[in-house]
Amino acid sequence: MTATMNLERAGTSPAARSAHSCSDCPVRDVSFCAGLDEEERSAFTAMRRQKQLLPGEALAWQDEESPFLAVVREGIVKNTVMDANGGEQTVGISRSGDFVGRPFSGPTPYGISAVGPVELCVFPRNDFDRLANERQGVGHHMLKVTLDELQRTRRWLLMLGKKSATQKVSAFILEFARNGRDLADDEACVVELPFGRQEIADILGLTIETVSREFTGLRRHGVIDLPSRRSVAVKDLAALADASGEVTYN
Amino acid sequence: MTATMNLERAGTSPAARSAHSCSDCPVRDVSFCAGLDEEERSAFTAMRRQKQLLPGEALAWQDEESPFLAVVREGIVKNTVMDANGGEQTVGISRSGDFVGRPFSGPTPYGISAVGPVELCVFPRNDFDRLANERQGVGHHMLKVTLDELQRTRRWLLMLGKKSATQKVSAFILEFARNGRDLADDEACVVELPFGRQEIADILGLTIETVSREFTGLRRHGVIDLPSRRSVAVKDLAALADASGEVTYN
DNA sequence: CGCGAAATTGACTCGCCTCAAGGTGAGTGG
């Protein structure tokens, strides 16, 4: 956790970066990487190349063949699908340690691009597929990761299908406020959002105007504060959880 | 395909049914089952029990531990999540040959229930997990199936996030009209919908009234006809595809 | 035929989108 701190906003020293191996990688114990044993890890190290993406830069385009798979070292990557009218819907978000891309198949049915600066470990798909076939552990671990991702995507369906704009935005902020840790009644915690308003709109299936209005609405009700464009100070966590339409069993 | 016909609306002769093995199963070459070799198939046969569900009957409840996994032999099964207000959102649909339930983990985070009468091959989860761990092929095949399911769920996200009621209902009908086959310009094909209006609403994130209005709207525009409650006759496929907001590359 | 569940229809409301101006703030060059 704290090990990732010193890498924030890196990307200024590419040469130094590519010298790293898994052993000192900040995500070696997170998500996908955490499930690999030493032998598997070194197999991955052998085939991977490091790559950096600038904010907004794409790793793969929708419906095009992409020869790459990747693991996120640092930063956030999103998967998006284009609507017929040019609208964009975000269908997946990958953070540090998460796996990105689609093994065993042709064209990626969604675009993959960086949210802010990103560092990746990139694998040629052929090599990865072979490894997943040969090494029992890799395929099995991959399965677990995919099942988890499917689960998250299904929750997301509930949000898009049944929640109001207020509930969507509240749930979104809550997600980042909690971000792993428990966060009992820590009032006044400040969250740095990695997304701009338009990106939030694309995630929640709303327009940018509605997102903005919901933010200011929550501020007016004293639930949050907005010290800067991309940061949110949660002032009343209980109220936020309530507004998100969460069921509280008390 | 045609082999499934003689099993429709079965469920009247449980004893006869449970005598079946994989070798004469209608779904042995579909979806999950299709990816297994003979040896794996017999391993599954050894551990499975057959089970029938009445329309609406549940196999697992949301957030409760379920000791079962299953493959659908006949009928349709849905995964649903309850909203805070008692609203229901369908987050997954499984058809003949599809895998149902969540391996390798605790409580199922969604409810599983039958749409119409259903026949299943049920496996104790422990046994299944062990098999998936021991036999390379099973885990690997399971991964492919899960990746496909994730993909379908992501498309669904786009629908819920960005499409209008008309587009949703049109796309829904289209899905069943095509159902695998290509269906070039076969006008006047009749589709039997396995879902009632409320169930369609729960899938599309709409209300039952809106779904109903969209159906009659499409009928008034001569796009479809509604010979009975659960059947739709597609009269103008091109218009339907157009109404669904599909991109046509012509 | 008659009952009950499911579907349809109508009137009305409200939430979110659309379109159109302003603000705001970080980065740039004078």
Place this chain on the structure above:
DNA sequence: CCACTCACCTTGAGGCGAGTCAATTTCGCG
């Protein structure tokens, strides 16, 4: 250090699509 600028965000007015509430109607089935 300040004006400039451009991207991003906010705010407002207005319209429309989908939800809500409330009857009916229709269909499937005993």
